[in-house]
Amino acid sequence: MIKKGEQITYEARAESLVIHVSGEIDHHSAVKVRTEIDERILSERPQKVLMELSQVDFMDSSGLGLIMGRFALLKKYGATLAVLDPSPAVMKMIKLAGMERMITILKTKGKGN
DSSP: OOOTTOEEEEEEETTEEEEEEEEEESTTTHHHHHHHHHHHHHHHOOSEEEEEEEEEEEEOHHHHHHHHHHHHHHHHTTOEEEEESOOHHHHHHHHHHTGGGTSEEEOOSOTTO
8 A cells, every 4th residue: 555645756867767755665555666666677777776765754664675675676787776865764764774884875955864
């Protein structure tokens, strides 16, 4: 089940694919989100994927699995993943899991992110 207000949009930039995710990423929505993102990645085969998560209101461990799974998939194909402008909720989970040592975190917005 996808929570109301959750959406995924895509933006192609040269050899990169920017995936904008908003709403909530939890055990109910993670499977659909993962499936949709994987289909896009496999059809486009970008060299770099940026997951823009500034509009994610809530994320549980399923969201961490979503990020790590895309990291592994892209690595398998010689591509890279970075998390772009994670919301405070996302950054909290990333830090709790120690993922900031593995995943590139890019911040283009204010210091509050």
